[in-house]
Amino acid sequence: MSAAPIPHDQLPDGYTQRPLRVGDAAAVTAVMAAQELHDVGEVVIEEADIVADWQRPSYDVTATSVGVFAGEELVGYAEITGGDRGDAAVHPEHRGRGLGTALAQWMQELARAQGTPVVGMPVPQGSAGDRLLEALGYHVRWTSWVLELPEGAEVPRRELPPGYTLREATPSDHEAVWGLNEDAFLEWSDRERQTFADWQAGVPQRPGFEPWNLRLAIDPAGGVAALALVHLATEGPAPEGYVDRLATRRDQRGKGLAQALLADSFAAARAHGAVRSTLSTDTRTGALGLYEKVGMVVSSTWVNRAIAL
Incomplete structure (x- = not known):
C-alpha cells in the first residue's frame, strides 16, 4: 500500500511525485547530503543510515514516504519513520518554491491518518528548514x-574497575546488547520499544558493519554492563569515526564505563583510519x-521541531 500523494494544488508546477522505494536510498542520501552541506557545512548522513x-x-x-522529482532527479522527500518521528529534505537549489511547505503538510496528514497526535523532525538550528x-x-x-x-586529540582513558x-x-551477545540499549534509551526517549529484529537490521545487518563496530564493557559476572556502537564513515573528505550509541546498564553507572568505552571506541576508529571522531547528544x-x-567540541546544533495534530 502506498501513502496518499501530496494534493495537486500544493505541489508546485513542474514537479512530479511518487512514493519512494528501497532502491531510492542513494538518491535520498544525495538530497540530504546537499542540504546538510549547505546548512551546517558538513555532511552527516550516509547511505548506510538510510x-x-x-x-x-x-x-x-x-507506505510512509513521498519523493518529489524535477524530471528524473529526486529533489525533495519526506517520510514518517515510526511513531511521531519524521524526516524531510529539499535540495538547496529547489528551495523557495513551496516544496518544504508541501512536504510538511503531507507529513502532518499522514501522521493524522496513522492516529499520531504529534509529528516532528530534526533540522539545523537557524536553517531555512528551522525557520519554515x-x-x-x-x-x-x-x-x-x-x-x-578534534584531529590529534584523545579522550582521557579511564581505568576499569577490577574484574x-x-x-x-x-553474535551471542546481541540479544543482551539490544535489551540494554532499549532499557537505557527508553528512560528518556518517548517511543515504543524496538524489536530485536529491527535492532538487528540497524546494527549487525547495517551495510558495512564489522564486529569491531560494537564494543562492550563486561562485568565480573560476564554480563554486558555497557555498550558503544561506532561506525566508520568513509564517504567524506577523510575517514571519520561516529559513536552512534553509548549506554550503560542502570546498576553499572558511576563506574566510568562510558568514558572507558568512549576512549576505546575512538581509538578503534583511529586504528581503522579515522582522522576525526564525532557523536551526537541532546537535552x-x-x-x-x-x-x-573529555575534550569534545560542538560542531553543529540541531533542534527537533514538532506540531500537535
Whole structure:
C-alpha cells in the first residue's frame, strides 16, 4: 500500500511525485547530503543510515514516504519513520518554491491518518528548514548537538574497575546488547520499544558493519554492563569515526564505563583510519557537559521541531 500523494494544488508546477522505494536510498542520501552541506557545512548522513532504517522488518517505506522529482532527479522527500518521528529534505537549489511547505503538510496528514497526535523532525538550528517549521507553528521539543573530537586529540582513558574488561561483541551477545540499549534509551526517549529484529537490521545487518563496530564493557559476572556502537564513515573528505550509541546498564553507572568505552571506541576508529571522531547528544540525556569535559567540541546544533495534530 502506498501513502496518499501530496494534493495537486500544493505541489508546485513542474514537479512530479511518487512514493519512494528501497532502491531510492542513494538518491535520498544525495538530497540530504546537499542540504546538510549547505546548512551546517558538513555532511552527516550516509547511505548506510538510510538503508539500515528502511530494511527494518516493521517498516514499509512505500507506505510512509513521498519523493518529489524535477524530471528524473529526486529533489525533495519526506517520510514518517515510526511513531511521531519524521524526516524531510529539499535540495538547496529547489528551495523557495513551496516544496518544504508541501512536504510538511503531507507529513502532518499522514501522521493524522496513522492516529499520531504529534509529528516532528530534526533540522539545523537557524536553517531555512528551522525557520519554515517555526513559521508553520512547530515548537522545539529538544535541542541536539553534533560534537567532534578534534584531529590529534584523545579522550582521557579511564581505568576499569577490577574484574571488568572491554571487548568486541559477538553474535551471542546481541540479544543482551539490544535489551540494554532499549532499557537505557527508553528512560528518556518517548517511543515504543524496538524489536530485536529491527535492532538487528540497524546494527549487525547495517551495510558495512564489522564486529569491531560494537564494543562492550563486561562485568565480573560476564554480563554486558555497557555498550558503544561506532561506525566508520568513509564517504567524506577523510575517514571519520561516529559513536552512534553509548549506554550503560542502570546498576553499572558511576563506574566510568562510558568514558572507558568512549576512549576505546575512538581509538578503534583511529586504528581503522579515522582522522576525526564525532557523536551526537541532546537535552534529554543531560550528557553534553560530560562530552565537553573529555575534550569534545560542538560542531553543529540541531533542534527537533514538532506540531500537535
